[in-house]
Amino acid sequence: MEISIIGGGIGGLTTALALHRAGIPCTIYESVGELRELGVGINLLPHAVRELETLGLLPGLLEIAVETSELCYFNKFGQLIWREPRGIAAGYQWPQFSVHRGRLQSLLHRTVVERLGEDSLLLGHHLQDYDSSGDGRIRLRFIDRKSGESLPERLADCVIAADGIHSRVRALHYPDEGMPIWNGAILWRGVTESEPFLSGRTMFMAGHQDQKFVCYPISAEHHRQGKSYTNWIAELRFEPRALASREDWNRPGVLADFLPRFESWQFDWLDIPRLIRDASAIYEFPMVDRDPVATWAFGRVALLGDAAHPMYPIGSNGASQGILDAACITRLLQQHADSADAFIAYDAERRPKTSAIVLANRNNGPEQVMQMAEDRAPGGFDNIDDVIDQAELVAIARRYKQIAGLDRTTLNQGDSGT
């Protein structure tokens, strides 16, 4: 069986490594001509790290990523609402990692080339469409996006489409879906070399749903040198409307559009306006997702990662769920003689779980405690217990972990999150 993977992002490359480990040959087709270290910070939750460890990637991750030790929520005055340990510190057998997306992609890419060989990844191959070749195989048509020229057709026994939020394969099956849905929030994302803050490995969020600041260190190298390479996201909410232009992870942001709103956010423990000013680069990105769809399985073709379940970057699930998809689809391809059956089983297992996360994220996921604090105590508080009952805070955190497949006992006892 020869599998074609469309897209060499986090989901596609992880799938290639998982298939290779299972002894299933595959080829990856990636649209861009060169994989550059693009993006800023992302998080890998313990269930995803567990799958990456199975693929032998833990040493590489420890080299580049920060082991997140705690997650904190603050109000807009920097007063603590909720603090919880994360990863190993929370009793999981696997760490939670915060890492630069581009460096993670490089690690995966390097490992694919080492294990599967250079020829396994064809860059500059943008999938246009596909059809049946007549002999039960799938005929794939590609173009070189730079030149617009058609490339030779390729044949595959089955196709895994990991081609991101603008998935061509998804659009071929859901032609009326259109652009992703914007909820009115704009995220300005940046990375700043700074002094460490809080535990030095803390991920925190401050504010509420209309104005929020998310921050965490993402470089193990800086951490080892007593410094912080700090990823941050400043978020403001506007009146939602249709997106004027297609969102782009690499669109530069302008300080004047958001810094004034954060000027007063100088907490005792971190000067946020300074962190923003010192950034090496700033990108602007709208908070978008898509509605869950009826199926990801179309015969011997299946969607995976953001192509299947694009979601808001809340609760650190985007990359992690793509990695869980990769583990699940590989296991089922080993179990079923016909990939069409494997894809039906994969769809049945993964789609309900990830659809629940997409919808929970629309309701702010675990971050809803910040809005509760804002609604109940907009002028701040001396003690959070006067504002929100501890039991309520515990219940919200626990509920989201269950939805995200992060129940600690289940995970540690060996039942994979997939």
Ligand SMILES: Cc1cc2nc3c(=O)[nH]c(=O)nc-3n(C[C@H](O)[C@H](O)[C@H](O)COP(=O)(O)OP(=O)(O)OC[C@H]3O[C@@H](n4cnc5c(N)ncnc54)[C@H](O)[C@@H]3O)c2cc1C
């Ligand atoms: C350039 C870039 C920067 C990003 N930066 C961040 C970030 O800073 N923070 C964050 O939380 N998330 C970021 N993301 C999204 C994040 O990587 C995903 O949400 C998550 O990792 C799931 O990965 P994925 O493989 O499903 O999708 P992606 O990582 O988006 O990968 C999809 C891949 O498919 C390729 N592709 C698209 N269409 C085709 C086609 N027709 N034919 C062949 N290949 C195709 C794309 O070039 C891309 O490499 C970024 C994505 C990209 C592409």
